[in-house]
Structures are given as C-alpha cells and as structure tokens.
Amino acid sequence: MSTSDLRASDLDLLMSTVAEAYRDDPGEGMPWALLLGLAELIPCDLGVCYQHHDHRACRTLLMQGVEPGGGREPVCGPEEPAPDDPFWQLWWQATCSWPQRTGNLHRVVHTGDFFPTERARRADPMSEVLPEMRYDMMLSLPAPPGEARRILFFRAEDPSFTERERQLAELIRPHVQEIWLDAERRRAGVPTLSPREWEVLSLAAAGRSYGEIAGQLYVSTGTVRKHMEHVRERLGVHSVAAAAAIAMPHAPAVRSR
DSSP states (O other), X not given: OOOTTOOHHHHHHHHHXXXXXXXXXXXXXXXXXXXXXXXXXXXXXXXXXXXXXXXXXXXXXXXXXXXXXXXXXXXXXXXXXXXTSHHHHHGGGXXXXXXXXXXXXXXXXXXXXXXXXXXXXXXXXXXXXXXXXXXXXXXXXXXXXXXXXXXXXXXXXXXXXXXXXXXXXXXHHHHHHHHHHHHHHHHTTOOOOOHHHHHHHHHHHTTOOHHXXXXXXXXXXXXXXXXXXXXXXXXXXXXXXHHHHHHGGGOOOOOOX
C-alpha cells in the first residue's frame, strides 16, 4: 500500500488518536477517544460508529457512535433477536456482510467498491432500509464465529470516501484491534503486563518449561523465573495455570520467534 497521498499531519493525528485511546477510560465497547479521533481523522456528516453484531441470532450486541461535532450517541445493546427486521433479512446479500462472506477482514471497503454509480447504489435494497446513508466505509475487526465487529464511517452527502481515507483506515486498523483488546483487559481487571511478561506467560501456558522458554527467548532461566514471579504477583495467583486462566483470554498478539 502506498502512502504517497498521506500528509505528515495525517500520521500525527493518527498516532495521537491511538495514544489518547490507550489513556482513555475503556468504556463499554471502544474508548470514546478512539471514535472521536477517528471522526477527526476521517470526517463524516453522519458520524462514526463501532458495532458488534451476532448475525446468527439476528441481533446487535453493542452499538456506540459519535456524531459530527463530537457528540456521543447513547451506547445501546444487546438487543433482542429480530429476524424479521429488513436489515437482517438483507444481511447476507448486502455489502455489510462482505467480510463474513469472503473471510477477508483485513481489507477496508467502501460504497464505491460495490456500486460504481449512484444509480447502482439506489438499486440496492439496503438503500431503502438505510435511506439517509449514501456512503459508508467499513473497517472490520476479528470476532468469534457467528459475530461481526467493525468500525463504520457514514456520510449522507458528497464527497465519497477517497483512497487516502482508505489508507488511513487500513493503517490504524491493527491499532484499533489492540486498543479494543487493551480495553477488554481493563474492563476485566487484568493488570497491565509488559510485552516480555506476556510472551513468557504465553509460552508457559503452552506447556514450555522455564529452560525451554529461556532458550527460545535467549535469556537466562533465572530471568524467565523472575518474569513469571512478577506475573503471578500482579494477577494475585500462585501458579502458571491460574495466571493463564485469568490473563490469556485477554492477551495481545504475541510475536513468535
């Protein structure tokens, strides 16, 4: 991906958004600072929204959005299943399910990828369900089977989303996932561990001995033992198994060696 169209100010704002999101309260879904920063990074006259859907049950688990100008919409969800709702009836044929149908969660997609003309967009049945939404851009995130998590950017008026804006969304996407994982850890009360402590805990939870971990990480066995002592102290437990049970469901991506 070329970043030739990006400005230095874009990257400064992107990294500032990431930093503010880590400092902000985790909230119920995403830290508000993340959504507010995204709305400044990619302005939208209908706002920016985080959505978490259970598409098998035809229901929204959580929706959290910011309006133009920085207003915060009330967080809603979980909703009752609504299989008769036109949105869910059209889900599997609409563009909103493209990541689930293709298995491609990495590509950021927008209206122009599917509808080359305004006439084509208006012919889409979903345009009758969401008539106020003319353009949208979707940043998909990992989710359990049967679920969908994404950040959506909405516009009612021109301009349509540009390649520069897609590049910005693609650049921030891995940070968004890590911010959400960090928020989940904080909501669950999991103490902050260093990258090396997460790495050691991950290997220990996989059944590696301290000696094997030391050889893989090129450190001494004593160093590994000290890291695990710190992990157990911070989690308030006395065994690797207990530490793993508490922390590993919220673990960040660990770099393999």
